[in-house]
Amino acid sequence: MMYRARKQQTSYGRPIGILLLEEHIPCPPGTPGNPTTFAHPVCYEIVRGVSSASLANSRDEADAQALIAAGRVLIGRGACAVAGNCGLMIVHQDSLTRALDVPVFLSSLLQLPWIATMLGPSALIGVIASSRKSLTDAHLRIAAARNEIRTVVATMDGREHFRSAICDQSGELDFDRVQTEVVEVARLLVQQHPLVKAIVLECVDLPPYAHAVQEAVGLPVFDMTTLIGHVHSALVRSPFVGIY
Numbered sequence: 745m746m747y748r749a750r751k752q753q754t755s756y757g758r759p760i761g762i763l764l765l766e767e768h769i770p771c772p773p774g775t776p777g778n779p780t781t782f783a784h785p786v787c788y789e790i791v792r793g794v795s796s797a798s799l800a801n802s803r804d805e806a807d808a809q810a811l812i813a814a815g816r817v818l819i820g821r822g823a824c825a826v827a828g829n830c831g832l833m834i835v836h837q838d839s840l841t842r843a844l845d846v847p848v849f850l851s852s853l854l855q856l857p858w859i860a861t862m863l864g865p866s867a868l869i870g871v872i873a874s875s876r877k878s879l880t881d882a883h884l885r886i887a888a889a890r891n892e893i894r895t896v897v898a899t900m901d902g903r904e905h906f907r908s909a910i911c912d913q914s915g916e917l918d919f920d921r922v923q924t925e926v927v928e929v930a931r932l933l934v935q936q937h938p939l940v941k942a943i944v945l946e947c948v949d950l951p952p953y954a955h956a957v958q959e960a961v962g963l964p965v966f967d968m969t970t971l972i973g974h975v976h977s978a979l980v981r982s983p984f985v986g987i988y
Contacts, residue, residue, distance in 0.1 A: 758787040759979050760972055761823025763814050763850070765830055766790055769910055770917040774952030776829050776968050781951075784976050787821050789814040799832035800878040808839040815844045824979050825849070827972050831946040832878055834886050849975060852944055852968040853887035859942050859966060860893045867941040870933045870963075871897045872926070874910060874947040896940065898933040900925065900947070910949050919952070926953040927960045934961045942966065
């Protein structure tokens with residue numbers, strides 16, 4: 745096999761590039777910001793000047809250009825696809841897909857349409873977000889891609905330990921206490937809405953607790969890590985090995 749250097753590329757073998765915001769939040773395994781979350785290599789680029797607050801409130805053109813610039817850096821490093829590390833980045837999904845010549849998937853919410861096709865017409869999809877102040881109906885409409893998708897939203901609003909670590913960016917995260925809070929929110933969501941048949945974790949800081957959520961409610965749980973894994977499985981195919 746012949747390997748050839750690519751122009752302006754100094755490292756290889758990292759097909760998924762992930763856009764990071766400038767935040768002061770611990771990233772335990774399970775968060776996309778922790779590379780040990782994945783069984784495959786990833787690479788990162790920080791998007792300067794963009795915050796979750798700006799992503800919640802508008803489709804600011806300066807934010808879009810900053811995301812595009814960071815995406816191009818990732819592609820220059822060899823990324824074959826660009827992922828987001830904040831569910832609210834979905835407001836710029838269209839801008840990045842137009843500007844970047846690789847697959848772009850900025851939010852776990854992009855899974856909503858095909859999750860809906862797997863469920864019966866009366867089923868609901870539960871979405872757990874960091875806050876209802878950040879996740880708006882506009883974000884959900886973008887994710888639905890003009891489809892009618894039945895969702896109900898629960899949030900981590902009022903959950904002390906999550907708020908301190910994630911919203912207030914205290915710099916410390918008490919994993920066990922936050923996990924207890926996330927499971928409580930999931931249980932309450934299912935109790936209040938028995939027709940919920942799947943859960944999507946919108947916030948990228950929630951996947952570390954997906955296993956505990958599934959154990960508590962017994963439902964499929966989707967998040968940004970399931971989306972990244974799905975795209976990677978299509979980008980990097982391996983030969984099947986078995987017995988016939």
